[in-house]
Amino acid sequence: MHEKKIKYIGSELKEKLIGVTRVCKVTKGRRYFSFSAIVIKGNENGIVGYGFGKSKEAPDAIHKAGEQAKRNLCKVYISNGTVPHEQESKYGGARILIKPASDGTGIIAGGPIRAVLEAVGLRNVLSKSKGSSNHHNVIKATIKALSFMRDVYLIAKQRGITIKKVYDG
Numbered sequence: 099m100h101e102k103k104i105k106y107i108g109s110e111l112k113e114k115l116i117g118v119t120r121v122c123k124v125t126k127g128r129r130y131f132s133f134s135a136i137v138i139k140g141n142e143n144g145i146v147g148y149g150f151g152k153s154k155e156a157p158d159a160i161h162k163a164g165e166q167a168k169r170n171l172c173k174v175y176i177s178n179g180t181v182p183h184e185q186e187s188k189y190g191g192a193r194i195l196i197k198p199a200s201d202g203t204g205i206i207a208g209g210p211i212r213a214v215l216e217a218v219g220l221r222n223v224l225s226k227s228k229g230s231s232n233h234h235n236v237i238k239a240t241i242k243a244l245s246f247m248r249d250v251y252l253i254a255k256q257r258g259i260t261i262k263k264v265y266d267g
Contacts, residue, residue, distance in 0.1 A: 111145075113164055114138045114213050116233055118156050136210075136233055137163035139171070140217025146244070147171035148214070148237050172241065175249040179221035182250070187243030191230030194239040199224045209233070214240045 116136040123130040133156040140146035147170040151162030175182055180198040187194045194211065199222040205215050207225040210233045215223050227236055254261045 111139045111141050111168065112217065113167070114140075114217055115160060116210050116213055116237070118159065120156075133159040135159040135163040136237065137167050138210075138213050138217045138237070139164065139167040140214075140219065142217065142219035144174050144176050144219060145171055146174060146214060146218045146241065148241060150234065172245050174218050174244045175247045175252065176219060177249055180223055181220065181244070182247055185243045185246055187239045187246065188229075189239035189242055190232065190235035192232060192235035192239045193228040194236065194243050195226040195228065196240070196243050197224040198222070210236045211240050214244070218244060 114137070116138060118133055118135045121132050121134060123132070132152060132154055134150065134152045135156070137149050137151070137160060138146065139149070147167040149163040149166030149168070149170060151159045151164070151166060153159040153162060179201070181196055182198070184195070184197045186196075199206070201222060203222040203224070205212055205220065205223050207215055207223065208227065209231070211225050211227055214237060215225070230236070250261055250264055254264050257264070
């Protein structure tokens, strides 16, 4: 994967709970319940991470997911409140398409994709989820697509040329 994991020393990360699932294991004597949680954390300025946590109690699962999300943070390039270019990504059976949008469009996305895009701090984006609607895979595919984004300045620096030459070809 192309994710650029970063260490973030800030307390202004906003946490968004995507879902809590109750799992039941039935044995001969009784039923055992456990919980799993999905959490997105971001600073709404280009940094986002996700975490999955499991525990016997729901609050513990949410806390574990939040801690894991802090460890999985990655940097996303934002240009004028939208993504720099169109990007497609796939994780498992989930396929994600993210496109830049003009000012005033808003976030056109559903479910977990919207939560990730809001946590990153994007304001104008078009997106489409194709294939599987599994929350885990959709989140991973979205963050994978966002981690592949590059802005013009980064491309120019990597190629060792000026920005004018990037546009001219």
